[in-house]
Amino acid sequence: MMVAYFGFILLVAFNKPLLGTLVTRGLSLGMLLGALVIIVAWILTWTYVRWANTHYDASLAKLRERR
Amino acid sequence: MTSAIGEPNAIAITFFLVFIVLSLGITVWASRKTRTAEHFYTAGKSVTAFQNGLALAGDYMSAASFLGIAGLVALSGFDGLIYSIGWLVGWPIVMFLIAEPLRNLGRYTFADVLAARLRQTPIRIAAAIGSLAVIAFYLIAQMVGAGNLIRLLFGLPYEAAVVIVGAVMLAYVLFGGMIATTWVQIIKAVLLLGGATLLALMVLSRFDFNPLALFAQASDMYGASVLSPGRQVSDPIDAVSLGLALMLGTAGLPHILMRFYTVPDARTARTSVGYATAFIGFFYLLTFVLGFGAMVLIGRDAITGIDAGGNMAAPLLAEAVGGTPFLGFISAVAFATILAVVAGLTLSGAATLSHDLWVSVVRGAKADQREQLVVARAATVLLAAVSILLGIAFKGQNVAYMVGLAFAIAASANFPALVLSIFWKRLTTAGAQSSMIVGTVSALLLIYLSPTIQVDILHNSGAWFPLRNPGIVSIPLSFVVAIGVSLLWPVASEARRFAELERQLHLGVESADELT
Structure with missing residues (x-):
């Protein structure tokens, strides 16, 4: 998660032109990656919740029983 | 464009009164169940994962999120989204590092976790200083936001608005404690998510439900630069610093951490973070649409014409797509949002004052249930009075900036000590204590020396500290102090105590009453 987010923040910090590249009309690479960070956060937390609960x-x- | 904003809006007032009556009804019901300190602080640990997920989302999505980010995106495009994303990624951090150990080891406040393995008195005092600093700045931001909002929306004077918010919030917390506060958060979260979704759908209906068409029109009107990083993050190190504070601050907010004590066990705590992340992420994705929607449908000049900070972008957008009734509804939702966050903050402040300072430090944990409850309620009244006074004193301050300040202090003061106390055996009392004090003081000092205060507010020509956000300096500094002090003056007995507690930390205990 931290890799995804800091990758994103470092791109914001050091490579603005790249994030400004348009993927398609109305969508820049930066906005696509930003939305992806949110979606990755969803996937990671729910994967963890499912794994931990089972x-x-x-x-x-x-x-606990071995006490 | 003419707007009904600034005139008393019958629909907004009606919706708002319905919300108040409904939530006060819940408070009356909750007050019958609030008989012990346990109920007052933790709702008797009876909250389910789904409820707590909504309540966490309610506590977290403040006026800064709804009004502030919508305004930031409307005015500066992509840069506003950096806040949305930074505020969300704090949640996986809370999930992976904090939620379960916190639930297993604490009772009412996050300082319980540190106090369980270190010497109580110095730790609780240091934690209280950090917590109260965070709560104070966060409260000021919410009160100032509430005052402005009500003045703009209902035409009431600023001071009257601040007093109303303080009084209603006081009623919730004083009589209903955590049970009422939790339900207020849940209702508010549902209203906010529902209202924001409806607003986003109404905006998208003008663009054939294609967000890209909306973003494309924004870049046609204001240039392609609105879709890429720009002015707000011109300095790379400042961008990283802001990112750090937004991400780690979440895991240091006292009113968020306190919510993990309202659920029965670590499993429920964990699942509730899953729900909260889903709700908050969904909400922040909506802010993309709301912000750009306001940019295109209202126009930047019209937004800054009403409020220079852009805070009225979302209500203006509601009026543009749904007329005065929808403006009334969204205004009432925004007001409910502030009210609920203020209640959550006050409750966590009361817990810090009465549980950490009065009961544990002054009375040496010898207070009975009755006394604990009396002190907690007295602390609530005190905090409500203080927050009303601060709200009036700080009239005209920038809301988003104050919240950013609260996050920076939370990330520097509370987060390092909390994480180290959960994962690092050799942490000592002196280490944790100095980390919390250095974190609080360095964050405050660097903010004072930053361009925001020195140049923008005091109008000096330059600032001693070049960054607007102190996180990149104060957070590592706080970690270094904690580790350095602990290694220089090791305390063997405290390391042994950690080994004893490790089992409870990860496995939990059958009954929380085994803990004192």
Whole structure:
């Protein structure tokens, strides 16, 4: 997540012309990447929630029993 | 374009009164259930993941998000979106680093986590200083925003508007505690998401539901530069600094962290962050459409004509696409937004004052439930009075800037100590304490020395510190101080205490009452 976001911020900081490139009429590369950062955040958090609720919690329960 | 903004709007007032009556009704219901400090601070840990997800979103999507970002995008295009994106990416950080350990180890405030493994008194005092600084700046921003909004929308004087917000918020928190505050957040989040979606759809209907057609018309009207990074982030290091503060600040906001104590366990805490991220991300995607919609349909000159900061872009857009009734609805939603955020902030401030300072430090954790509740309520009244006074004193300040300040302090003061206390065995009391103090002081000092204060407000010719956002200096500094002090003066007993707590940190305990 931090890689995606800081990649984006560093592009904003150091390579403005690249982000200003138009992908298609009305859509610059910067706006496309910005929207993608939000979508990546969705995918990452929900993947984690699903993984943790099924696998991680089960392992924790086992650890608790071994007290 | 003539606008009904600035005249009393019957529909806005009606919607607003309905919201107030409904939320006060909930407060009355909640007050019957609020008998202990546990209920007052954490709603008896009875909130579900979906509810807490909405409430987190409600706490987070402040007036700065709705009015501020819509205005920023309308006036500067792409640059405004940097705020949207930065505010969202804080959430995965909260999820991966903070949410579950916080739930497992704390009771009412995030300082509980540090106090569990370090010496209570110095830690709680330092954490209270950082928290109260964040809350103060955040409260000022919301109160100033509320005052301006109500003055523009309902034609009421600024001071009267600030007093009304303070009084209604006081009623929620004082009588209903966390239960009422949570429900107010949930209603507000639903209203805000619904209202913003409706507004975005009405805008898009003018462009055949194709956002690209909207963005294309914006670049035809104002030049292709609106779609690419520009003036707001002219300095590369400043851009990175802003990004850091926006991202890490979320994980240091006391009123957000407090929400993790309202759910029964770590699993629910985790799932609620998933919901919150989904809602907030969706909302920030809408801001793309709202901002560019206002740019095209209203025009920049008309927006700055009403309010120089651009804060009225969203209400103006509502009027343009849906007439006066829709303006009334969106105005009421914006007001409800501010009211709910102020309530959440006040509650977390009350928790800091009464739980961290009074009960734990002054009374040495010997206060009974009755006394805790009395002190918490007294702290609420005090904070409401202070926030009304601050709101009036800071009349005319820039809202987005004050919120940025709050995020920078949160990221420098609270975040490093909290993360290190969860993950680093060798952190000592002195290390955490000095990190929180250095973080708070350096962030405040650098903001004072920045061009925003020195050049824009004090009209000096130059500033000692070149950056507008202190994050890139103050956040690493706070980490370095914590690690340096802990390594220079190690405390073996505190490292052992961490080993004992690690189990509870990751596994949680069956009953939170085992913790004191």
